[in-house]
């Protein structure tokens with residue numbers, strides 16, 4: 001049994017809802033209207049990138065193909081993220097209801113839950129839930145009596161690679177290939193699993209979608225900010241007294257979060273996991289919102305006792321280990337960034353060398369093939385910029401940069 005440490009039940013995902021009210025409403029409304037409501041709600045995917053869910057579902061719905069797929073990304077591999085675990089263990093029916101609604105919206109007959117290998121222990125319970133749903137005619141043929149609406153869900157297990165959370169690498173892995181990101185375009189909504197239109201959404205995205213369909217776009221838009229509607233599940237860890245999962249409306253500030261989790265002497269907050277931004281104390285008024293600090297859910301708190309170069313090193317080592325090695329900026333760039341941290345720690349990094357390394361991070365952010373390579377320098381860059389007092393630069397003669 002997992003102790004999920006759910007500390008705060010907020011206004012959307014954890015709010016009260018009548019079981020199956022979303023699905024029943026969707027079947028009444030029809031598939032076009034379901035996509036319209038999701039679009040009107042300005043709902044954005046909760047997996048990190050914040051892609052508009054209505055747009056994604058609409059594009060897949062518009063594909064004139066018989067075979068389409070709904071995939072739930074339950075890879076949850078971002079360091080510091082453990083919020084999908086709550087939904088997988090305590091709200092599986094809500095999650096599956098969201099997948100069924102999505103299938104109805106886009107016209108898919110098959111769905112997959114891609115479960116991270118580390119969550120293998122949840123498998124039996126999830127399979128039990130699916131079996132019960134088949135008995136209740138929530139999966140299978142003519143779902144809830146809707147003539148011609150057929151859909152079922154299968155669970156596939158990952159093998160422990162962080163990169164397989166990236167949606168195209170995930171699809172490669174589902175096809176039995178090595179988990180490496182694909183070139184885009186084509187996008188999965190056009191050419192996804194086995195070459196067919198596929199939507200990949202995060203666990204929280206499906207769960208929240210049920211509430212939106214059941215309670216309406218206006219209700220959803222009344223929560224959060226103008227550009228970031230609704231709420232976000234955060235998994236908060238690190239130097240605080242009350243770590244755990246919190247649901248907060250978008251627009252909540254870092255300051256409010258620190259108070260909520262009873263953190264003291266906080267020096268920095270890493271928002272968005274290893275690939276996110278390291279926010280220093282002077283910026284604690286910043287907000288959790290797509291227009292400011294976007295996050296898939298990971299919030300890691302660092303107290304005054306922490307050494308920020310150590311933090312940067314820890315994240316970079318993680319990425320070096322998890323890089324698929326396919327593209328040069330990521331494969332070759334990460335060891336160089338680690339060398340730079342090492343030189344900074346030894347006081348042997350010059351201003352000129354650091355400038356070259358920061359230029360390299362910009363190249364990585366632009367030229368890497370996927371989100372891993374593009375975002376892996378983020379924490380390093382924000383730590384270098386915001387915690388200058390934690391390192392000193394070496395003076396060198398002009399010829400020798402390091």
Ligand SMILES: Cc1cc2nc3c(=O)[nH]c(=O)nc-3n(C[C@H](O)[C@H](O)[C@H](O)COP(=O)(O)O)c2cc1C
Pocket residue numbers: 044045046047048049050051053073074075076077078162163164165166167168200201202203205370371372
């Ligand atoms: C390296 C990497 C790892 C990712 N891991 C996850 C993950 O574990 N779960 C997830 O939902 N999205 C993850 N994503 C984002 C997915 O590629 C994709 O944007 C997301 O599943 C789309 O769902 P959404 O629109 O509901 O957010 C990852 C992206 C990258 C680049």
